[in-house]
Amino acid sequence: MSTPWELRFANRTERMKSSFIRELLKVTNQPDVISFGGGFPAGELFPLEETLAACEKVLRENGQKALQYTTTEGYDPLRQWIADDMNKNGISVTKDNILITSGSQQALDIIGRIFINNGDRVLTESPTYLGALQAWNTYGPNFVTAETDENGLVTENLEEVIKQNIKFMYVLPNFQNPLGVTMTLERRKQLIELASKYAVPLIEDDPYGKLIFEGEPLPSIAVLDTAYHSNGSGEFNGNVIHTSTFSKILAPGLRIGWVVAPTTVMKKMVQAKQGADLQCSTFDQYVAYEMASADWLPDHIEKIKRVYKERRDTMLKAFEDYMPEGTSWTTPRGGLFLWLRLPEGCNSIELFPKAVEEKVAYVPGDPFYPNGGPVNTMRMNFSAANPEKITEGVRRLANMIKKSIAEK
Numbered sequence: 001m002s003t004p005w006e007l008r009f010a011n012r013t014e015r016m017k018s019s020f021i022r023e024l025l026k027v028t029n030q031p032d033v034i035s036f037g038g039g040f041p042a043g044e045l046f047p048l049e050e051t052l053a054a055c056e057k058v059l060r061e062n063g064q065k066a067l068q069y070t071t072t073e074g075y076d077p078l079r080q081w082i083a084d085d086m087n088k089n090g091i092s093v094t095k096d097n098i099l100i101t102s103g104s105q106q107a108l109d110i111i112g113r114i115f116i117n118n119g120d121r122v123l124t125e126s127p128t129y130l131g132a133l134q135a136w137n138t139y140g141p142n143f144v145t146a147e148t149d150e151n152g153l154v155t156e157n158l159e160e161v162i163k164q165n166i167k168f169m170y171v172l173p174n175f176q177n178p179l180g181v182t183m184t185l186e187r188r189k190q191l192i193e194l195a196s197k198y199a200v201p202l203i204e205d206d207p208y209g210k211l212i213f214e215g216e217p218l219p220s221i222a223v224l225d226t227a228y229h230s231n232g233s234g235e236f237n238g239n240v241i242h243t244s245t246f247s248k249i250l251a252p253g254l255r256i257g258w259v260v261a262p263t264t265v266m267k268k269m270v271q272a273k274q275g276a277d278l279q280c281s282t283f284d285q286y287v288a289y290e291m292a293s294a295d296w297l298p299d300h301i302e303k304i305k306r307v308y309k310e311r312r313d314t315m316l317k318a319f320e321d322y323m324p325e326g327t328s329w330t331t332p333r334g335g336l337f338l339w340l341r342l343p344e345g346c347n348s349i350e351l352f353p354k355a356v357e358e359k360v361a362y363v364p365g366d367p368f369y370p371n372g373g374p375v376n377t378m379r380m381n382f383s384a385a386n387p388e389k390i391t392e393g394v395r396r397l398a399n400m401i402k403k404s405i406a407e408k
Contacts, residue, residue, distance in 0.1 A: 015137050034393035035361040039177065039336055040384035042311075045304055046251050047291065054290035058283065066286040072274050074100025074258075075285035081292055082258055086242075091223045093236045097260050099269050100280050104207055104245040104257035105131055110276070111203060111241065111259075112136040114268045115167060123162060123169040125153050127368030127377075129177045129205065132170055141167070143370035150330060152176060152183030155190040162194050168201040173221055175208040175335025178368045178379035182333055185218050192225050195239055202240045207248055207257075210301055212334035213309035222260065237262055246288055248336070249301055256280065256288045305334070312338070314387040315380065318394035324402050329380075336383040339365070342376040342401060349375060351404060360396040 058066045073079065079095035086093050101107040108131065116122065118140030124132070126145035133143070146161055146169075147154040153171060162169065171191070173183040183191075195202050204221040222242040229238035245257035261269060273279075291297065312332065319329055319340070326343030340362075342348060348364040355361060365377025382390060 012138050012140070015140060017134065017137065030359075033356070033359045033361055034385060034389050034396070036380040036382070036385070036390075036393060036397075037361045037363045038384065039381055041248055041252060041336070042304070042307060042383055045300075045307060047296075047300055050291060050294065050296060050300075051251070051287065054287045054294075057290055058286040062286060066283045068282060070279055070282040070285070072099075072270050072279050074098070074280060075282065075289060078256075078285050078289040078292070079258075081289060082260075086222075086260065089219065089223050091220075091226050091236060093260055096263055097236055097266060099259050099261070099266060099273065100285060101243075101257045101259055101273070102255045102277065102280050103247060103252070104205065104243040104259075105135065106273070106276070107243040107257055107259035108132050108135040108203075108205070110269050110272045111168075111243075112139045112141075113272045114265075115201075116141050117167075120167040121165055123166045123200070124370055125171060125176065126370060127178055127365060127373060128170065128370065129172060130368050132205065133367075133370055145370055148176070148179060148181065150181055151187065152181050153187055153191060155187045155194070158191070159194055159197075162200055163198045166198070166200045168203055169195060170203045170205065171221065172205045174206055174218070175211065175332050175337070177208070177335070178337055178339055178363070178365070180330045180332030180335055180338040182218070188218065188221055188224055189228075192221065192228050192239070196225075196228065200239075204240055204242045205244075206242065207245045208335035209244065210249055211305055211308060211336070213305050213312070214333040236260070241265060246292065249297070249304065250288065250291055254284050254288055256284055308334075308336070308383050311382045311385070311387060311390060314390045315382045315394060318391045318398075322395050322398035324398065324405060327401075336381055338380050338382065340378045340380055341374070342378070343405065344376060345408065346376040346401065346405065348378040351401065354400050354404065355397060358396045358400050360393045360400075362397065 076095060078100060079098040082098050083093045083095050112135050116136055116139035120141050121144050122136060122141040123144045123146060125148045144161060146158055152173060173188060175182060202221055206220060222240045225238040225240045226236055242260040246254055259269060324343060328341045330339045332338050349366060352364055363379040365379060366373055366375050
């Protein structure tokens with residue numbers, strides 16, 4: 001008799017849900033579908049020749065070490081490069097504050113593993129990054145939400161929420177996924193003051209910070225928090241855990257991200273990672289270091305920014321040209337996404353199959369709300385398609401929406 005597997009699963013698996021975005025890829029992974037759904041960087045901008053050269057150099061000069069096990073914390077030169085890069089922005093971290101992870105997604109899972117007990121109250125923006133909700137949902141939190149607008153997290157009424165026994169708060173201050181908005185400097189400072197007042201740790205997820213097309217970059221939550229707590233010493237001992245990744249500036253296939261945390265937190269994070277995968281790929285870490293420390297990387301990032309700005313502008317113009325009256329959207333100053341709000345009465349989940357029939361795809365907005373939200377919203381990715389496809393895809397999408405409105 002075969003084993004009834006469904007009766008053997010742990011209770012926590014009942015809280016596991018498939019990512020809408022990952023399931024979406026199965027539907028839209030067809031050459032004739034124009035997809036604004038996934039968070040894909042532009043594949044044609046991947047540094048193929050530079051990656052090949054880095055791989056060859058690593059194998060020739062450090063082949064045995066690069067193909068061997070390494071420490072859980074990660075390859076020391078790569079960790080030091082990350083520390084040096086952060087230190088340029090007025091923060092004092094060492095490699096001992098840094099753990100290399102399998103993308104920043106693993107960092108989020110580790111955070112959930114070491115902090116969240118069943119029933120803990122976790123505060124997020126609303127809407128927020130779907131991957132964080134998926135990473136933490138298994139551990140049984142109750143999500144508490146804070147309002148967002150075109151200037152990011154709204155801090156005006158945040159104190160009433162943040163003082164209610166919150167385990168930690170999760171924010172994406174730069175070009176937030178999914179909204180594409182950026183938290184103002186004033187609000188960043190207000191958030192840090194409130195979090196410090198009520199001893200609520202802040203998790204700062206910053207995968208897009210280097211991809212700014214307009215305006216001046218703002219100091220990170222980690223930098224501001226360090227200044228707030230250190231009396232000018234710059235030592236990283238404050239209230240923030242910071243995560244980031246090479247996925248958006250090198251290539252997501254490397255699966256190299258990192259987390260920056262106080263040393264008291266880092267010990268538990270290392271133990272949690274050991275139980276998950278022992279370490280990230282040694283070879284990928286060597287390759288990532290060779291690429292990150294190369295003199296071509298700054299110019300490469302500038303090229304990415306120019307291309308993404310052109311694609312964002314193309315999408316915004318297409319919205320102006322084609323979208324029905326009553327539609328609104330955000331105007332991101334960087335990153336990969338913007339947020340579209342359809343006229344009242346539209347349901348982006350119900351419209352999705354019709355969009356696929358028209359060979360265009362997006363991500364409905366509802367899954368990004370921890371406790372439910374407006375169904376007339378959608379996230380649009382502008383980085384992965386060229387301008388011609390963006391214009392055509394928005395035209396198809398707008399025509400489908402107009403037709404649906406007319407039928408109602």
